[in-house]
Amino acid sequence: MAGNIEAAKKSDIDKWPPLEKTPYHVGIIMDGNGRWAKSKRLPRAAGHKQGAENLRQILESSVDFGIKILTIYAFSTENWNRPKAEVRGLMNLFDYYFGRELNELHKNGVQLRHIGQMAGIKPGMQDKIRRAVEETRNNQRLILNVAFNYGGRAEIVNAVRAIIKDGVLPEQVTDDLISQYLYTGGLPDPDLIIRTSGEFRISNFLIWQSAYAEYYITPTYWPNFNKDALYKALKAYSERNRRYGRVDQD
Numbered sequence: 001m002a003g004n005i006e007a008a009k010k011s012d013i014d015k016w017p018p019l020e021k022t023p024y025h026v027g028i029i030m031d032g033n034g035r036w037a038k039s040k041r042l043p044r045a046a047g048h049k050q051g052a053e054n055l056r057q058i059l060e061s062s063v064d065f066g067i068k069i070l071t072i073y074a075f076s077t078e079n080w081n082r083p084k085a086e087v088r089g090l091m092n093l094f095d096y097y098f099g100r101e102l103n104e105l106h107k108n109g110v111q112l113r114h115i116g117q118m119a120g121i122k123p124g125m126q127d128k129i130r131r132a133v134e135e136t137r138n139n140q141r142l143i144l145n146v147a148f149n150y151g152g153r154a155e156i157v158n159a160v161r162a163i164i165k166d167g168v169l170p171e172q173v174t175d176d177l178i179s180q181y182l183y184t185g186g187l188p189d190p191d192l193i194i195r196t197s198g199e200f201r202i203s204n205f206l207i208w209q210s211a212y213a214e215y216y217i218t219p220t221y222w223p224n225f226n227k228d229a230l231y232k233a234l235k236a237y238s239e240r241n242r243r244y245g246r247v248d249q250d
Contacts, residue, residue: 016065016231019238023191025069026062026234027213029205030055032197032221039221045089050223052097059110061227062142065234069143069187071115073205077151080120094148095125102132109141115183116150117158145184152207155183184209192237194230196222214240 030051037047055072062070074094080087105112112132121129129148159181163173179185189209193202198219202210216233218225 016227019065019234021238022066022234023214023237024067025071025188025190025192026067027071027073027190027193027206027210028058029073029193029195029203030222030225031195031199031203033223035197036221036223044086045093047223048090048093052093054223054225055097056101057227058225058230059105059142059144061230063108064227065231067142067234069145069190071145071147071184071190071206073150073203074146074148075116075150076147076204077117077149077154078204091122091125095128098125098128098132102135105144106136106139109139110136111139111141111143112136113143113145114148115145115155116148117154118149121149143187145187147205150183150205152202152204156208178208182208189213191242192216192233194218194233196220196225212242214242 033047033051034044035047036050037044040046059070075090079090082090102112114129114133118126118129156178159178162181163177168177179189184206189211190206190213192215193206193210193213194216195202196218198217200217206213214237216236218229218233220229
């Protein structure tokens, strides 16, 4: 058995060599469920279900590759404008998987955080979200931010309102202060944003936090985005030189 484990480890190293640098915080815009389903002549609901199933291997792979924070775009504030039947199906799917996976996530040291608005979410689901966040709050292996009922502009508006409500003086408002009032307050900004399905837009996702993030666009639909695809994105990131507006010194 020990020999098999060592062989498996060596196989992993051969397939996914260690990266020169790994992003601490990765955001993923999980796009392409509907097009994946259409390509297979399946209903859109089947694509969303397959996309939800795919998340498990990406969580495991993120831990394997040393990512410490993963933020996934699960449902945007604009997604409420989709057909009612599709929205209802997405809500039911989220409710089901959230309940089914919670114990496993907790057992594996995943700290769940919800970023987004509670308004509009059914009370029962709100209770589940709060309970999951509370139950896993001390876990340290991986922080999983679930952007559910989330919009970047709404996040900034809410932060500004909270700052005003707290009586902060204009001259006291700084970049760091605004960051602390965002849903991700206390966490470092994302280093890498991955978007699946080949679309070149940010779709209102982490628009403040991703000011200096590296972007990686892949044509792969989210249900097909596997460990190999994630490694390819991380490798591309590791080969980039992040200058944050500065110029390289000779």
